[in-house]
Amino acid sequence: MLGAAQLKPNVPRTEPAATAVSIRNLSVRFGDRNNEFTALSDVSVEIPEGAFVTMLGPSGCGKSTLLRCVADLVHISDGSISVFGRSPQEAREGRDFAFVFQDATLLPWRTVLDNVRLPLEVGKHAQTGDHADPHELLAMVGLKGRENALPHELSGGMRQRVAIARALITRPRILLMDEPFGALDEITRDRLNEELLRVWQETGTTILFVTHSIPEAAFLGQNVLMLQAHPGRVKEFMKVELPFPRSLAARDTVEFIKVTAHLRGLLEECL
Amino acid sequence: MSQVVSSRVDTERKIALLDATAGVFARHMPAISAAMGLIVLWQLVVWVFKIPTFMAPSPIDVAYAFQQNAGILWTNMLPTLLEAVLGFFFGNLVAILLAIWFVHSSTAEKAFYPIAVFIKAIPIIALAPILVLIFGNGLAPKIIIAGLICFFPTLVNMVQGLKSASPAMLDLMRVLSASNSEILWKVRLPSSMPFLFAALKIAATSSVMGAIVAEWIGSSFGLGAVIIEATYNFRSPLLYATVVIAAALAVVLFFIVSVIEARMIRWKPAGSH
Numbered sequence: 213m214l215g216a217a218q219l220k221p222n223v224p225r226t227e228p229a230a231t232a233v234s235i236r237n238l239s240v241r242f243g244d245r246n247n248e249f250t251a252l253s254d255v256s257v258e259i260p261e262g263a264f265v266t267m268l269g270p271s272g273c274g275k276s277t278l279l280r281c282v283a284d285l286v287h288i289s290d291g292s293i294s295v296f297g298r299s300p301q302e303a304r305e306g307r308d309f310a311f312v313f314q315d316a317t318l319l320p321w322r323t324v325l326d327n328v329r330l331p332l333e334v335g336k337h338a339q340t341g342d343h344a345d346p347h348e349l350l351a352m353v354g355l356k357g358r359e360n361a362l363p364h365e366l367s368g369g370m371r372q373r374v375a376i377a378r379a380l381i382t383r384p385r386i387l388l389m390d391e392p393f394g395a396l397d398e399i400t401r402d403r404l405n406e407e408l409l410r411v412w413q414e415t416g417t418t419i420l421f422v423t424h425s426i427p428e429a430a431f432l433g434q435n436v437l438m439l440q441a442h443p444g445r446v447k448e449f450m451k452v453e454l455p456f457p458r459s460l461a462a463r464d465t466v467e468f469i470k471v472t473a474h475l476r477g478l479l480e481e482c483l
Numbered sequence: 484m485s486q487v488v489s490s491r492v493d494t495e496r497k498i499a500l501l502d503a504t505a506g507v508f509a510r511h512m513p514a515i516s517a518a519m520g521l522i523v524l525w526q527l528v529v530w531v532f533k534i535p536t537f538m539a540p541s542p543i544d545v546a547y548a549f550q551q552n553a554g555i556l557w558t559n560m561l562p563t564l565l566e567a568v569l570g571f572f573f574g575n576l577v578a579i580l581l582a583i584w585f586v587h588s589s590t591a592e593k594a595f596y597p598i599a600v601f602i603k604a605i606p607i608i609a610l611a612p613i614l615v616l617i618f619g620n621g622l623a624p625k626i627i628i629a630g631l632i633c634f635f636p637t638l639v640n641m642v643q644g645l646k647s648a649s650p651a652m653l654d655l656m657r658v659l660s661a662s663n664s665e666i667l668w669k670v671r672l673p674s675s676m677p678f679l680f681a682a683l684k685i686a687a688t689s690s691v692m693g694a695i696v697a698e699w700i701g702s703s704f705g706l707g708a709v710i711i712e713a714t715y716n717f718r719s720p721l722l723y724a725t726v727v728i729a730a731a732l733a734v735v736l737f738f739i740v741s742v743i744e745a746r747m748i749r750w751k752p753a754g755s756h
Contacts, residue, residue, distance in 0.1 A: 283658055284657075284658075285654055285657060285658065304657075304658060304660055305660050307660075309658075310658070311654070311655065311658045313651045313654065313655065314651075315649070315651050317649070317651045317652050317654075317655045319652070319669070319670065319673065320674075320750045320751065321673045321674075321676075321748075321749075321750040330659070330669070331659050333669070334656065334659050334660075334661040334662075334665045334669060335659045335660040335661055335662075335665075362749070362750050362751075363750075364750065364751040
């Protein structure tokens, strides 16, 4: 329980069920008029504050695109997204969210500590707002003592932990994660899943998590947003009826297997 | 008692130093013995076939030439070194600035990259007389030619280096609302360093070559001028000595760049893939 209170998002708490992300009739099209490709079509979903939502779907369903729209990395063709009542651009400039990529994207010439501190050095909000203690964050993700290591000296799992610490340094209200553990081996991935749930419970941050693993989606999410492809649209927004805190052992229960079986069935229908 | 101890420590230190020196020799033994072997072979060939000195001097003749012409070699090495270093500095500086401009403006890249290629395509030997006609016989045309030789490899490598930052890295900086100059200083420039140093190592040796070639065209000073003079007067030992000095100069510049590189770049590209 390392400094849990200190890591809470630095905003006055509004009503418990405030909406973190509201997506209305969102469409995204790529390419020009002759060769147009619809990545997302008429997607609407409401993500409550403090929720952990996993996004699952076959490849090409636009789950990453949806996440990148929220992060203001992809241009919206139609519809709207509001992040705590603001446009994605305003939310980005106000540091409402942080993004964790599949690749850890650490700057290889910077030490672990300096990588975690990067968000404090750039952007209009550099140095201003209060932030979490980088040493405390590194201890929370289990990297105490490796502050001065360079990224190439760390394993893939450790690098991704640094990326998560870097994302948490500004105490974001939302954490956007795009298959963050997709490139890791299963053992590392399971451990990081458990740790991410712990971080979520300690910080109260809203998390949007894209994955292509059914067990991961079921284990992490309070809700699973299932998308289907061609064009990308919402298949189902389902609640995962499993109690928290969840441990890895929960994966062997009948309830868990029922959830994954249901998700697998939905995925089959998408194909 | 304490004297005994200190003298023992002293001996140990001496032994350690000897060990280290021996280690350096041992590591470079193949290169050293190969070089010595070739020099001995050269001496033998000159002796056995009675080759006249003006045609190809023996290593011993060259050693004498060093001793007899030490003054001439020294006073002519300094201007060549100055030209090479200044050419290296300005040629690379212009290349780096141009590369930064190219990366931020594709119009600039489209407009000037072909011109840079064209200038590179002109043989340096052909360019030297033109520059001498324009700038006269002083240091300026030599510095320009040394700079031009450095310029192109650095431009090409630097453009590639500045573009080597991964798309995910740039996405990260965008999510952090970083400005263009922050992206340049925090991501693009550091990630271009290995590319830059690869070019600088080429430039270090070719800048000396550029300066010497420029000195061939009607110059009265510099190693290039000594080479021309020694050739026309059949002073072959002096010619060879000058060539050795020119090569040593290039090797020293290369070595300096390599040492700076080793100090500056301690990281490796992240990712086990």
